[in-house]
Amino acid sequence: MKKRLDRRTVLRGLLGSAAIAIGLPTLEIFLNDTGTAYAGGDSFPKRFGIFFWGNGNLPDKWVPSGTGPEWEITEQLTPLAAFKEHLTVVSGMKVQTGNSVPHGSGPVGMLSGAPYPIGDETTFAVPSIDQVIASVIGTETRFKSLEVGVQPDGYGLSYNGPHSVNPPESSPAAMFNRVFGGGFVLPGSNATPDPRLDLRRSVLDVVKDDAERLKGRLGSADKARLEQHLEGVRGLEKQIKKLQENPPSLAACSVPGEPKAEYPDVDGRPPLSEISRAMADILAMALACDQTRVFSDWFSSPVNNTLYPDTTSGHHQLTHDEPDPQPQVNSIVLYTMTELAYLLGALHAVEEGESTLLEHTALLITSDTSYARAHSIEEYPILIAGSANGALKKGVHYRSPANENTSKVLLTLARAMGLSMESYGQGAGMVTSSLSAIEV
């Protein structure tokens, strides 16, 4: 059987992001003259992020008792206790797009609101939520979005459409160079732009002409692939333009410390904590310096079999083989939440006006399953950190009474970021109402 997606699916996916993400013009969203457009908000830009880890959680040790502002930190959320007032727990939700592919159906449904394409391999029928949001709030910054990874051989699930992934950078040194390496202009520094930038631009003109000519002759699926390539070329042109500008000073912006060139395994185990923290420090400054407003942090991948410290097997194998109550699996979730706490701390340490970068952010925190042994996608693990500059409630636990659709979270987040959307998702994943209980 052919596994190729048909023409219409490809077009819908690749070009569809523009169609669904009709939001307010960027300037209206951010240049907030009165400071009252959003309750409690200020004039700083909103940022959106995803923190994702693989192989799920243990719901019994995760879901808090008590709802609304009255909830208690649970065992698996303990590392996040210091950020309780910035954290919203959403529990009892279910990915409604079906569960045909273990570790695949869950994250695709969760992150895109659309079903996993039938007969296909890991891919998305439509863009993931970060790219939907980036296509609206990512247009003014040097980078539309930044994707980082922590697990050395891991992969990410930020998609522009079918077979169009944005692979995460998992080397902190490469990430540092990409954002703060050659050509970086510290906002407010009045640096003279590099004369080579104009030459790079003239080279890109030739590249664009060639791409346009080729695109005109191709079939529709390939045309969409070339259009995606052109999108990248236009992104480069924007980066060059940004490097030639002298952006206004940003108080919290500074170049972070340079990470180590390499992070070799220790006793056959990758130093995930060290890598994760180096990445978090770079991400926080990339956001503080307004190099991007959208990011995703792929801490570990679905089905990853990484050897964590003090565990006797790979992560995925443990989720299936370790007898309940799975103390080693639990320790890996705790390890992951500890690193998430470091990221939240890095964002919270960046002061922006009377508030902090964390407050200006909405960070979606999720995984590929809940209880991984059964590949369950009910009781889905969902946390939101930050309030999107006052658009979301903070420090509450929303408990769904009846397996509500996880796409509601996506609609809430998209709206909180300023996108005006009537619905979110496709097929069984589509919702027309959001989670008003966590909205301001």
Place this chain on the structure above:
Amino acid sequence: MTGLAVLLPILAAFGACADLEESAPVPPDPPAVAATAGAPRLSVAQYRNAIRDLFGQGIAVPPALEPDTSLSGFVSIGSAQSAISPRGVEQYEEAAFKIAEQALATQTQRAALAPCKPAGPADDACARTFVTKLGRRVWRRPLDEEEVTKLAGVITGAQQARRLLRRSAFSIAALLQAPSFLYRPAFGEAGAGAQNKATSYEMASRLSFFLWNSTPDDALLDAAENGELTDAATVEREVVRMLDDPRARGGLRNFVTEYLRLDQLDQLSKDPTIFTYYSPDLGPAAREETLLDFEALVFDHDGDYRDLFTSRRTFVNAKLASMYQVAAPSPTGFGEVELPEDIPRRGLLGHVSFLSLYAHPTSSSATLRGKLVRTVLLCGDIPPPPVDVNTAIPEPSPDAATLRDRVKIHLEDPFCAGCHLRMDPIGLGLENFDGVGRFREKDNGAAIDASGELDGAAFNGPLELSLAIKNHPDLAACFTRRMYEYATSSTPDHQEDEVIAALAARFSASGHRVKELMRAIATSPGFRLVGEMP
């Protein structure tokens, strides 16, 4: 049916089939059916090889290029369907400038690339000659007037550099970032019609990326310029030449790497406290063994593909030699060795590459090994595992010490057995090799029972299992299908089944010589046609 399946291996084992094959007539040409493939984008390996062949061995290509996407088992297929990310486009730019700089670093390099002596930094005629000549090699087709004008304009407009040849770095950067270099579209001669023939230049690219995994050489481009590659006889001539070229070894190595996912050996995760033989250099060494073994079979011995599963010949370095309990052939590199007679390690399924990749970080896996054999080597289908199932298997205990005892439920519970019976028995036949591929007689202190049955052929232990796989009726046909998928960068539809069947017949008639299969695919009528554009 079962009786025949048992009989066939026995016949083959006694060499009866080989005699029959020699007198058999050459099977007919495969039908002229085109594969549907889009415009593949160069894989990371193809990009690197192309740079090497265009600018010379010494150019360091920056390692950071967008990782390949594998679809339906092949990067080759993924490259025709996946789209590049914005980050990937950034990386192309960075790489293009770094390569351009190195390509023009020395006087000798500049002289080699410059077909004329520039009269000054604004010598438009010389700039045009430069891009015309280099452009044909990089874009694998002649450039038209407009393209030449634009690229020459990049050179003469680069006023920041004083010398024309230095300025030409910008045109190299443009050539290398252009989709005309990065993609391999085929539009064909007619543009429409039931039988749209690929142009000579398109054929040059097709042949070179299939057989060499790299860009065409000047001889191939010259043949294309003369319009020779739409003709079966000339294509045959070029294919024979190309298979004799050392680059064909690189092409085969790439196929094997994709076919068996050997790239993943760079990220092998093994617990060194359990597997004391494990060290980070094991994965790359194991890959090299498998690649050298394939290379020797195909190019040095022109041998039977099926012998790959039973051969005692292999290639090891000191690390692998100690694992295989043979004397190291060389203190530093790899060398050929005979595996010891008394240890049942033979052929591909005895390679550390296969055994360690298809295993867990702290143990072996009968399911992963069996699945690879069933799906990749024998083209069988296994649906994805079900959800909402408790998949735990018991920890080793005195009652259930070996993996066979622990995965009993896979084979006894009808809910599990539907799929697992097609995988686990194969993998259990390889339980004498632990999670990194070291030979063992016991698992958790208990003797290993490595007996089983593969589609009617009973075996006891890895030696007999390898023989059963070698003689499996689907083995050669499946290899043909995989090579065809790789060559065409597509998943075949039903019309192409006939093509594959005809190719498989040729493969078999040739005594399962892989070189002959590559030749048969590259010269088949369908390979010269352009299918519907996706």
